[in-house]
Amino acid sequence: MxxxxxxxxxxxxxxxxxxxxxxxxxxxxxxxxxxxxxxxxxxxxxxxxxxxxxxxxxxxxxxxxxxxxxxxxxxxxxxxxxxxxxxxxxxxxxxxxxxxxxxxLYQLLGGASRNGIMAYGHASGRDLPELFDSIRQHLEQGYRSIRVQTSVPGVNAVYGVAAQSTDGLRYDYEPARRAPLPAEEDWDTRAYLRHLPGVFEAVRNEFGPELPLLHDGHHRMTPIQAAKLGKELEPYDLFWLEDCTPAENQEALRLVRQHTTTPLAIGEVFNTVWDYQTLISEQLIDYVRSAVTHTGGITAMRKLLDYAAQYQIKSGIHGPTDISPVGMAAALHLDLAIHNFGIQEYMRHGAATNEVFRQSFTFTDGYLHPGEQPGLGVELDEEAAARFPYQQAYLPFSRLKDGTVHDW
Structure with a gap:
């Protein structure tokens, strides 16, 4: 061939x-x-x-x-x-x-190690009532684990809070805006650190101790700020705190680890095993967050996760809507086959995307499955794809109150 x-x-x-x-x-x-x-x-x-x-x-x-x-x-x-x-x-x-x-594909990777793939959804709100409604909606959709993101008083726009359209319909948070220039957003880390523990206290009081809760810090904290937040969130038993600080400086996670037992997930912006070498060998994280799409494919991700498995570190593969259904299917086949699976991020694509990419994977009672079709189980409708030409889009960026560009 x-x-x-x-x-x-x-x-x-x-x-x-x-x-x-x-x-x-x-x-x-x-x-x-x-x-x-x-x-x-x-x-x-x-x-x-x-x-x-x-x-x-x-x-x-x-x-x-x-x-x-x-x-x-x-x-x-x-x-x-x-x-x-x-x-x-x-x-x-x-x-x-x-x-x-x-x-x-999962059969070629050694066959299934589980019956289904636990997924988490993205709940968010501009205030507690809206956040609670979002959590309930995700529970009704079948999610058994929930990522919680919330607005911060005094900050106009916060990563991870779903946009509300004028027609009242909600599409999973899409920060890449179709415009000639990126949108500018504001940020205040101290306000965020003051606000967030109270949010998780309210969520636990409303939904009880059993629901797995996750949160994404999106690289916005220094190591000592991340350590402080991780410690303050310990009473609320998070499944993980994600990207609490920029981890390109892998040694920075030593400081975070010394101060908190909140599990840590890192790596959605990483691209190779070298980005993780210290984090894994010193057991400074609990979950690997890379995407199959951004980390060299199935071949590289399988090796990375086998390395992590030696240290009881599990997978948490990146899976928002900037991963196409092709990339999501690849992740699911890998999730099903590896032993050290942790959890899979899953955001539902819109109707137009599902028209272009015809998928065999399923989501039932909180669990994903890649399906039994030969290969990935995704086919591309090229005629449908041609009806949706490329449109320039940028992710936003953040500035502090004094105008300094900050991590978005």
């Missing part, structure tokens, strides 16, 4: 997505997700201009060899653009291999 074509498809149904479609001389096709929110065209160009010419004529079954070739032959390694491009190729090749075998 040989690769005869590789096409980069950029489409924007509910948001921008980059998809790689690889075709073989036996007529088998595979899909890979190369979406990088706010920098989609950089990956599309990397793929179309630099990677696709290298794929034609290659054996699609040589997945490990192709991964190493794309990672090492360019000389310049790592980084979100490179690793998203490699991930798109890797996942597409796994899709082809599983289709050729006539099996759902």
């Amino acid at each position: 040989k690769i005869t074509a590789a096409d980069v498809i950029v489409t924007s149904p509910d948001r921008n997505f980059v998809t790689l479609k690889i075709t073989t001389d036996e007529g088998i096709t595979g899909l890979g997700d190369g979406t990088l929110n706010g920098r989609e065209l950089a990956v599309a160009s990397y793929l179309a201009d630099h990677v696709v010419p290298l794929l034609i004529g290659r054996d699609p079954h040589r997945i490990e060899d192709t991964w190493q070739f794309l990672y090492r032959s360019a000389y310049w390694r790592r980084g979100p653009v490179t690793m998203a491009a490699i991930a798109a190729v890797d996942v597409a090749l796994w899709d082809i291999k599983a289709k050729a075998a006539g099996m759902p």
Whole structure:
């Protein structure tokens, strides 16, 4: 079998997505997700201009060899653009291999280690009544674990609080706005630290001790601020506190770990195992948050999670709506197969996205399953995709009260 074509498809149904479609001389096709929110065209160009010419004529079954070739032959390694491009190729090749075998992909990864994949949803509100309503809505939808994000008094816009449209319909929080320039938001860490513990106290009082609760700090705290928050949240028994401080400085998590027993999840902006080396070997985190799409695909993520398993660290794969259904399906097959699964982030895509990407994965009673179709179980409707051309979109950015640019 040989690769005869590789096409980069950029489409924007509910948001921008980059998809790689690889075709073989036996007529088998595979899909890979190369979406990088706010920098989609950089990956599309990397793929179309630099990677696709290298794929034609290659054996699609040589997945490990192709991964190493794309990672090492360019000389310049790592980084979100490179690793998203490699991930798109890797996942597409796994899709082809599983289709050729006539099996759902998870079977090629060793088979199922569980019956279903526990998912968490994103609840949010501008005040406690709205937050409680959002939590109840997610419980009614079947979620058994809930991420809690809330507005902060005195701060106009806060990450993770779902936008309310003028027609009253709610779509899962989409911060990438279709506009020529990124939106500017404000931020006050001290106000956030004063407000958040009381929110979790109220949520626990309303919904009881059993409901797993998560929270995302979105890299906005210094290590000592993160340590303080983690300690103050201990009475409310969080499932995890995510991205409490920028973890590029991996040693910073030592300080956080010394002061709190709140479980820590890190890594949605990471791209390789090297970003985690100290965090894992010193057991400074509890959950790995990388996305299959941004971390070199299934091949690399499986190795990363096997490394984490040696230290009883579990998976918490990134899965918001900036991961296409192709990337989500790849995550679910991996989730089902690995032993050290923790939890899966899951945000529902909109109707237009589901029209473009036809999926076999299911969500029932709080559990996801990738389905039993051969391959990933996702097919791309190219005619539908063509009806939604790319639209420029940027993530927001934050400034402090004095005008200093802060981590968004």
